[in-house]
Amino acid sequence: MKINTEKVSFVEPLALESGEILHGFDLMTETYGELNYAKDNAVLVCHAFSGNHHAAGKRDGEKKPGWWDELIGDGKTIDTRNYFVVAVNNIGGCHGSTGPATPNNESNQFSGASFPEVSVSDWVKTQKLLADHFRIDCWEMVAGGSLGGMQALQWAISYPNRVKKAAIIAASSKISTQNIALNEVAREIIKKDEDFHNGDYLSKDVSPKKGLKAARMLGHITYLSESNMSKRFGRRLQDPKNKIDADVNYEVENYLQYKGEQFANTFDANSYILMTKAMDSFDPAKDFDNDLIKCLQNIQAKLLVISFDSDWLFPKEYGIEIQMSAIKAGIDSSYIELEGDYGHDSFLFYSEQYSVALTNFLKSDG
Template identity: 40%
Template sequence: MSDDQRFGLARQVTLAQPLPLDGGGRLAHVEIAYETYGTLNADRSNAILVCHALTGDQHVASTHPITGKPGWWSRMIGAGKPVDPARHFIICSNVLGSCMGTSGPASMDPATGRPYGMSFPVITVRDMVRAQAALLDHLGVDVLQAVVGGSMGGMQTLEWAATYPDRVQAAIVIASAARHSAQNIAFHEVGRQAIMADPRWNGGAYYGTGDPPAAGLAVARMAAHITYLSEAGLTEKFGRRLQDRGEKGFGFDADFQVESYLRHQGISFVDRFDANSYLYITRALDYFDLAEEHGGLLANAFRDKRTRFCVVSFDTDWLYPTAESRAIAHALNAAGAAVSFVELSSPFGHDAFLLDMPELNQVVDGFIRAGEA
């Protein structure tokens, strides 16, 4: 296996044509940052697109350039793993609106020579998928062996199957939903308000100041991170244990281990993510409602489709609970689509799809290999 196959190739492309947007108009000079692993075979039939979650990026199986940590899904992607560069041509792109090389609010607006800031257009999950489709056109990939993603990545996977069914042979949707619930919209609004209440946000015009709204973004991350965990997981990991002290401090320092953990999550997040991108991507998630896009009936999104589906949920995920995945499976059944559905047991809540889960690897590996038989 070559170095490129092992570690991935990092690239960036500027789309040749303006990108149409659900909110109206077109976005010109769209740049997409992406990584590839493996080699596209002679008949171009082995491409797998991996879609990342809200705060993820294209560094799916390579060392992150900012944090120095392994790729966010290196447990799933690599030699001998379910998505293997020895068998597959793997593509992962940074989503539209993000901040790791794909066009977003921190990008330079060619019309003004300054960062877009809040003049960047509001986007949707379908806009993200349109950008990915344009990237695949650039790469010469007409049909995907599979699209796979968890959380927001699962929403992109569903959107791929609904919008470009002839380009998707198989879709693997993990810990996700076909629409954002009122509760999830509420959590996102708390995070957005935390960012916008930070005086350093300055209406989104903080680029170049060296003083971004780090405090607001950290609080937004802390609030969101709670939803990625489970009560059982938090109790097992932290309980009510005190942090580096024998007794309560009777003040507002981080007395408890769980407080210290959340503060660390918030502080470390601001080093790698842009506050405005957080606003834009959470809004795209809030707007996501696949049934609404297809006449109000989810099954309509999948009728007469030849795509095979695998839907996976976790029993302690309260962000996107099993009921949401079961609704997707029911809609697929109603549409006559081929679907496998499984609920896995884990104490780790929504984040289970990112952790060491041999059962998840077995499900994904078996589903992909079934399509290769």
């Protein structure tokens, strides 16, 4: 599989949904496979909350491959022998694209907390500029899970004639009150870290890692399911030799400590807050008198909405709501509910039914 990692710079100012202007920006991108002569074999994959442009393959020295490696590659669900797959790190992120932790061009200062609020539709706008950059007139498919699924939906709404198929996986047309509440707890935990300094921690050369870690531990629980946690950890006690923290008793505690710490070392706190805010505010129907049906009416892409039975963060009712609105709007849309062992995170992992559905959808006539 041909992998190409590239930072693409855009110099034109970008008008954000918030009304603020971003004076040029960088997008960190990774592509897999090759764009054909007709440029009609391109697939955009959009990352979820903490993902990035590294969707597949393994870099030198890396323990784990990209976040959707189980589905993207030669001979895999999204077969890179036939498709040119594009992944980006969204703006506001912290993996190479312009965000709160990248130094400002003019002042060379980190924008930190003053980095403007970005939205799902802003991300889609930047991804559209990237499509222009690659001279891709129309994506064969835009796909993503969770916050990535919201981008896939937004693509179909924002640019009806530039996407043929949209796979909206483990996502919703807006998140629930409970999800906003959980996000707010995570933000509060970060903000209360003494090293947060109202978001200006980078200029003080510190990082609110403790807060970030605890926020991630909370988040991580919501990405799994109760049965999955029981199966994986049960009530087994942690082997004292591998304890991350002396106070840890159970394996599940140690696991969360480990995951939280790993995350805190690689993620930026301002990005965390920004991404959760983007998720909270996602509601494409708000521009259509809060009428989702009206909002979906102009879609020309074919939709595939997928929910997982063990997902309690984005339960199947959300997928069904999109599907039912799509039917009322009279647009092409299918809905399937899959068994998933991993709760909300099920969208990340291969299962035969999941793979067959996506492959068939990708192959079906546009």
